[in-house]
Amino acid sequence: NAVSSQTVxxxxxxxxxxETNLDNQTGEGLGFAMQQLLAAGALDVFxxxxxxxxxxxxxxxxVLVTPSQVDAMAQKLFQLTTAKGLRYQTLNRKIMQRHFETIATAYGPLKIKxxxxxxxxxxxxxxxxxxxIASQRGLSLEAVYRTVQQAIQQHFEEEIK
Amino acid sequence: NAVSSQTVxxxxxxxxxxETNLDNQTGEGLGFAMQQLLAAGALDVFxxxxxxxxxxxxxxxxVLVTPSQVDAMAQKLFQLTTAKGLRYQTLNRKIMQRHFETIATAYGPLKIKxxxxxxxxxxxxxxxxxxxIASQRGLSLEAVYRTVQQAIQQHFEEEIK
Amino acid sequence: NAVSSQTVxxxxxxxxxxETNLDNQTGEGLGFAMQQLLAAGALDVFxxxxxxxxxxxxxxxxVLVTPSQVDAMAQKLFQLTTAKGLRYQTLNRKIMQRHFETIATAYGPLKIKxxxxxxxxxxxxxxxxxxxIASQRGLSLEAVYRTVQQAIQQHFEEEIK
Amino acid sequence: NAVSSQTVxxxxxxxxxxETNLDNQTGEGLGFAMQQLLAAGALDVFxxxxxxxxxxxxxxxxVLVTPSQVDAMAQKLFQLTTAKGLRYQTLNRKIMQRHFETIATAYGPLKIKxxxxxxxxxxxxxxxxxxxIASQRGLSLEAVYRTVQQAIQQHFEEEIK
Amino acid sequence: NAVSSQTVxxxxxxxxxxETNLDNQTGEGLGFAMQQLLAAGALDVFxxxxxxxxxxxxxxxxVLVTPSQVDAMAQKLFQLTTAKGLRYQTLNRKIMQRHFETIATAYGPLKIKxxxxxxxxxxxxxxxxxxxIASQRGLSLEAVYRTVQQAIQQHFEEEIK
Amino acid sequence: NAVSSQTVxxxxxxxxxxETNLDNQTGEGLGFAMQQLLAAGALDVFxxxxxxxxxxxxxxxxVLVTPSQVDAMAQKLFQLTTAKGLRYQTLNRKIMQRHFETIATAYGPLKIKxxxxxxxxxxxxxxxxxxxIASQRGLSLEAVYRTVQQAIQQHFEEEIK
Ligand code: NI
Ligand code: NI
Ligand code: NI
Ligand code: NI
Ligand code: NI
Ligand code: NI
Ligand code: NI
Ligand code: NI
Ligand code: NI
Ligand code: NI
Ligand code: NI
Ligand code: NI
Structure with missing residues (x-):
C-alpha cells in the first residue's frame, strides 16, 4: 500500500x-448557529x-459551501442568525489529494490521512x-500526536525502503 | 396591513x-476615516x-459600496487614509425584502422593520x-428591546389571527 | 415566591x-485543552x-479558578498545554445574587435564573x-429566547401586582 | 511660557x-453600553x-475607574450590560505630567497638550x-496633524533658543 | 524635479x-512560514x-501574489504550512502611481516615496x-518621522513656489 | 545525565x-517599539x-519585566511609544524548572531544553x-521539529531504561 504505487x-x-457581519446577535447565539450550520451540511464555518x-x-x-448549496444555506443562515443580508462569491480551490491507511500505534491500529x-x-x-485517546488516558493532545507521529514515521520509512 | 397581504x-x-491593509495609520485616524467614509455614502465600513x-x-x-460608487469611493479612501493601494471585487448579495410599520409600544408609537x-x-x-429611549430613561438597550419585542409579538399575533 | 420576599x-x-501566552500550541490543541480544563473544574476558560x-x-x-484551586490547576495547565510558565493573581469579584424558579412557557415548564x-x-x-429546544424544533436560539422572555415578563408582572 | 520654567x-x-466577559450581549448593546459608561464618568472603556x-x-x-468609583460603576455596569458578575483590581499607574498651551497654527490658535x-x-x-478642522476642510486627520505638528516644532524650537 | 512636471x-x-484557515499549526510555525513566503516572492502576507x-x-x-505566481506559491504554501487546501481569487487593484526623490534632512539625504x-x-x-536612524540614535520611529516630515514639507513647498 | 538524577x-x-492602550501610534511604530523594548531587556512584549x-x-x-526593571522600562516605554500613561502590577509566577542537554539528531548535535x-x-x-535548519534546507519548521522530536524520544527512552 505504498503511496508511490497510487495515482495521486x-x-x-x-x-x-x-459572509455576513453580525452586530446584533449574542456570542451564545453565534456559537449555537455555528453548530447548526455545520450540522446542516456547511463545509466549514468560522x-x-x-x-x-x-x-x-x-x-x-x-460559511464555506459547495456552489450548489448556496440557496439552501442562505435560507438556513437567515433562519439561524439575525442577518438581514449576506454576500457570497465562488472561489477557486486547490486541495491536496488524500487517502487513508490504518497503521499500528502504541494505542492500537489508527487511521492515518x-x-x-x-x-x-x-x-x-x-x-x-x-x-x-488523550481524553481517556489523561494526556494532552500533543503527547498523543507525538507518539502517533513516531509510529507514522516508522511505518512509512519501512515501506519506502 | 398584515404582512401576508403584501408582495414580498x-x-x-x-x-x-x-479592502486595504493599513499599518501606518493610527487608531485615531482610522476611527475618523470610518466616520468620514460613512458620511461620504459608503454602505458600510468595518x-x-x-x-x-x-x-x-x-x-x-x-468598505462596502454599490458597484457604481467604486471610483468615487477609491478617491475618498486614498484621501482619508494612508493607503497607497486598494483591492476590490463585486460580490453577489441576497437581502431580505423589507418594509416598515408603526406599532404602539409602552414608549409610544415606534417604527418596526x-x-x-x-x-x-x-x-x-x-x-x-x-x-x-434607553438613553433618556437610563435603561440598557436590552431592556428597551425586550419591551418593544413584547409589543411586536402582541401586535403581529393579533393581526395573524 | 416573589423575588421581593427573598433575602438578596x-x-x-x-x-x-x-494566564499564559501560547505561541507553540496548535488551535486543535488549545480547543482540546480548553475543554479538559473546564472538565477539571476551572470556573471559566477563555x-x-x-x-x-x-x-x-x-x-x-x-483560566479563572477559586484561589484554593491554583496549585492543582497550574499542574493541570502545564500538563495540557505547551506552557513552560504561567502568571496568576487574585482579583476581587462582585457577583449578582442568584436563585432559580420554574415557570410555565410555550415549551413547558422551564427553569429561570x-x-x-x-x-x-x-x-x-x-x-x-x-x-x-431550538435544536429539536429547528429554531434559532434567538426565537426560543424571545418566546421564553415573553413568558418571563408575564409571569413576573403578575407576581408583582 | 517655556516648559523648562514650569514645575513638572x-x-x-x-x-x-x-472587567467582565460578555457572550450574551449583542454588539449593538455593547456599543451603547460603552458610550453610557463613558458618560457615567468612567476614565476609559475598551x-x-x-x-x-x-x-x-x-x-x-x-472599564478603568478611580478606586473610589468602583461601587457606583459596578452598579452601572450591571445595569447597562448582561453581566452577572465582574472582577476588579487596583493597579499602579505612571502618568506623564501634562499642561496645555495655545500656539498659532495655519488653522488659527490651537491648544497643545x-x-x-x-x-x-x-x-x-x-x-x-x-x-x-479635518471634517470642515475635507482633509484627513493625518494632514491636519502634520500641519499642526510643524507649527508645534517651530513654536517650541524658537522658545528653547 | 517637481511632481507637477511628471507624468502621473x-x-x-x-x-x-x-487564503487558508490554519488550526493545526503553531504560532512559531506561522511566524516562520510568513517570513519564508515573503522571501519566496509573495507581494504581501498577513x-x-x-x-x-x-x-x-x-x-x-x-497571501497576495501576482496572478502568474499562483501555482508556485500554492506549492510553497502547502510545503511551509500544515494546510491541506487553499482557496484563491483574483481581485482588481487600484494603486497610487509612485516615484522616488532624494531630499536633504537633518539625518542627511533621504529617499522619499x-x-x-x-x-x-x-x-x-x-x-x-x-x-x-531611530535605532542608531535611540529615538522612537515617530520622532524620526516627524523630523523627516518637516523636511518633506519644506522641500516641496519651496519647489511648488 | 538522566533527568531523574538531577535536582528539579x-x-x-x-x-x-x-500595560498601556495605544490608539495614536501606527502599526509600523508599534512593531518597531516591540523590537526596541525587547532589545532594552524586557522579558516579553505582546x-x-x-x-x-x-x-x-x-x-x-x-510588557513583562522583572519587578526591579519597572522604572527603567517605564521610561523606555514613554520614549518609544505615544503613551502618556501606563498601568502596572506585580503578578505571581510559576515556572517549570529547566536545564539544557545536547543530543544527536539527523541535523547533528542539537541543544534540547x-x-x-x-x-x-x-x-x-x-x-x-x-x-x-529549516531555512537552510528549505523545510517547514514542522518538518524539522518532527525529526528532532523523534531523536528526543529515542535518546530519552534509552536513558530511562
Ligand atoms: Ni502503509
Ligand atoms: Ni497509501
Ligand atoms: Ni400592523
Ligand atoms: Ni406589513
Ligand atoms: Ni414565580
Ligand atoms: Ni424568586
Ligand atoms: Ni509657548
Ligand atoms: Ni509650557
Ligand atoms: Ni525635489
Ligand atoms: Ni517628483
Ligand atoms: Ni542525555
Ligand atoms: Ni538532564
Missing amino acids: RTTNDQVTLI LTPIQMKKNRPAQKLS IAQYGAVIKRTPEYDDCAQ | RTTNDQVTLI LTPIQMKKNRPAQKLS IAQYGAVIKRTPEYDDCAQ | RTTNDQVTLI LTPIQMKKNRPAQKLS IAQYGAVIKRTPEYDDCAQ | RTTNDQVTLI LTPIQMKKNRPAQKLS IAQYGAVIKRTPEYDDCAQ | RTTNDQVTLI LTPIQMKKNRPAQKLS IAQYGAVIKRTPEYDDCAQ | RTTNDQVTLI LTPIQMKKNRPAQKLS IAQYGAVIKRTPEYDDCAQ
Whole structure:
C-alpha cells in the first residue's frame, strides 16, 4: 500500500464563501448557529472579530459551501442568525489529494490521512481519534500526536525502503 | 396591513467590497476615516485586526459600496487614509425584502422593520429609536428591546389571527 | 415566591486568574485543552488573540479558578498545554445574587435564573435548555429566547401586582 | 511660557480596572453600553475580542475607574450590560505630567497638550480640535496633524533658543 | 524635479489573494512560514485571528501574489504550512502611481516615496531608512518621522513656489 | 545525565506586567517599539487588538519585566511609544524548572531544553536552531521539529531504561 504505487492527482475545484457581519446577535447565539450550520451540511464555518460603526464590536460569519448549496444555506443562515443580508462569491480551490491507511500505534491500529500535492506529502492522524485517546488516558493532545507521529514515521520509512 | 397581504420578494443584487491593509495609520485616524467614509455614502465600513510583516499589528479596512460608487469611493479612501493601494471585487448579495410599520409600544408609537426571506420573517425595532429611549430613561438597550419585542409579538399575533 | 420576599445580598468574593501566552500550541490543541480544563473544574476558560515577537500570532489562555484551586490547576495547565510558565493573581469579584424558579412557557415548564444586584434584576432562561429546544424544533436560539422572555415578563408582572 | 520654567513632576497614582466577559450581549448593546459608561464618568472603556466555551465569540469589557468609583460603576455596569458578575483590581499607574498651551497654527490658535516624564517630552494637539478642522476642510486627520505638528516644532524650537 | 512636471498615471491591475484557515499549526510555525513566503516572492502576507469549530482558535493566512505566481506559491504554501487546501481569487487593484526623490534632512539625504492618485499626493520616507536612524540614535520611529516630515514639507513647498 | 538524577525544583517568583492602550501610534511604530523594548531587556512584549471609544481600533501593549526593571522600562516605554500613561502590577509566577542537554539528531548535535514541573516533563528543541535548519534546507519548521522530536524520544527512552 505504498503511496508511490497510487495515482495521486492535485484537485482543483470551487467553493462558495458566504459572509455576513453580525452586530446584533449574542456570542451564545453565534456559537449555537455555528453548530447548526455545520450540522446542516456547511463545509466549514468560522468567525472573525470585526469592528463596526457606532462603537460596535461584531463578528463576520463565514460559511464555506459547495456552489450548489448556496440557496439552501442562505435560507438556513437567515433562519439561524439575525442577518438581514449576506454576500457570497465562488472561489477557486486547490486541495491536496488524500487517502487513508490504518497503521499500528502504541494505542492500537489508527487511521492515518495521507495528503499529497506535487512533491509535498503530509501524513496525519485524525483529531477525533487522538482527542478520544488523550481524553481517556489523561494526556494532552500533543503527547498523543507525538507518539502517533513516531509510529507514522516508522511505518512509512519501512515501506519506502 | 398584515404582512401576508403584501408582495414580498427576495432581492438578489451586487455589492462591491473595497479592502486595504493599513499599518501606518493610527487608531485615531482610522476611527475618523470610518466616520468620514460613512458620511461620504459608503454602505458600510468595518475594520478587522490583522498581523503583518515586521511585527506590525494592522487593520484591514473594508468598505462596502454599490458597484457604481467604486471610483468615487477609491478617491475618498486614498484621501482619508494612508493607503497607497486598494483591492476590490463585486460580490453577489441576497437581502431580505423589507418594509416598515408603526406599532404602539409602552414608549409610544415606534417604527418596526419587517424583513422577509422565504419563510423567514424578522420584526425588529430600529437601533437609533431604542438607543434614544434607553438613553433618556437610563435603561440598557436590552431592556428597551425586550419591551418593544413584547409589543411586536402582541401586535403581529393579533393581526395573524 | 416573589423575588421581593427573598433575602438578596450582593456577593463579594475573590477569584484567581491564571494566564499564559501560547505561541507553540496548535488551535486543535488549545480547543482540546480548553475543554479538559473546564472538565477539571476551572470556573471559566477563555482565549484572547495576541501578537508576539518574531511575527508570531499567539493566544493568551486565561483560566479563572477559586484561589484554593491554583496549585492543582497550574499542574493541570502545564500538563495540557505547551506552557513552560504561567502568571496568576487574585482579583476581587462582585457577583449578582442568584436563585432559580420554574415557570410555565410555550415549551413547558422551564427553569429561570433570577439575578439581583441592588436595584438591578435580571431574569434569564438557561442556555442549555433553550439550545436543546431550538435544536429539536429547528429554531434559532434567538426565537426560543424571545418566546421564553415573553413568558418571563408575564409571569413576573403578575407576581408583582 | 517655556516648559523648562514650569514645575513638572511624574505622577504616580492608582487606577481600578473592572472587567467582565460578555457572550450574551449583542454588539449593538455593547456599543451603547460603552458610550453610557463613558458618560457615567468612567476614565476609559475598551473591548477585547475573546473566545469562550461552547464555540462562543465574546468580548471582554474593561472599564478603568478611580478606586473610589468602583461601587457606583459596578452598579452601572450591571445595569447597562448582561453581566452577572465582574472582577476588579487596583493597579499602579505612571502618568506623564501634562499642561496645555495655545500656539498659532495655519488653522488659527490651537491648544497643545505638553506631557513630560523625566527627559521625555511630547507635544500633541487635541484629537477633537483636529477632527473638527479635518471634517470642515475635507482633509484627513493625518494632514491636519502634520500641519499642526510643524507649527508645534517651530513654536517650541524658537522658545528653547 | 517637481511632481507637477511628471507624468502621473493611476494604475489599475490585478492581484491574486490566496487564503487558508490554519488550526493545526503553531504560532512559531506561522511566524516562520510568513517570513519564508515573503522571501519566496509573495507581494504581501498577513494573518487574521479567527475562531473555528470545536472551540479552536485559528489564523486565516492571506497571501497576495501576482496572478502568474499562483501555482508556485500554492506549492510553497502547502510545503511551509500544515494546510491541506487553499482557496484563491483574483481581485482588481487600484494603486497610487509612485516615484522616488532624494531630499536633504537633518539625518542627511533621504529617499522619499511620492505617491499620487488623482488630486491626492502622499510623500513619505521609507520605513527601513527611518527605523535604522531611530535605532542608531535611540529615538522612537515617530520622532524620526516627524523630523523627516518637516523636511518633506519644506522641500516641496519651496519647489511648488 | 538522566533527568531523574538531577535536582528539579518548581520555581515560584514574581513578574511585573506593564500595560498601556495605544490608539495614536501606527502599526509600523508599534512593531518597531516591540523590537526596541525587547532589545532594552524586557522579558516579553505582546500586543492585543482592542476597540476604544470614538470607533478607534487600538492595541494594548503588554510588557513583562522583572519587578526591579519597572522604572527603567517605564521610561523606555514613554520614549518609544505615544503613551502618556501606563498601568502596572506585580503578578505571581510559576515556572517549570529547566536545564539544557545536547543530543544527536539527523541535523547533528542539537541543544534540547528540558522543563519539569512536578510529574510533567517537556523536552523541546530551541526555535532559533530549528528555524535556521529549516531555512537552510528549505523545510517547514514542522518538518524539522518532527525529526528532532523523534531523536528526543529515542535518546530519552534509552536513558530511562
Ligand atoms: Ni502503509
Ligand atoms: Ni497509501
Ligand atoms: Ni400592523
Ligand atoms: Ni406589513
Ligand atoms: Ni414565580
Ligand atoms: Ni424568586
Ligand atoms: Ni509657548
Ligand atoms: Ni509650557
Ligand atoms: Ni525635489
Ligand atoms: Ni517628483
Ligand atoms: Ni542525555
Ligand atoms: Ni538532564
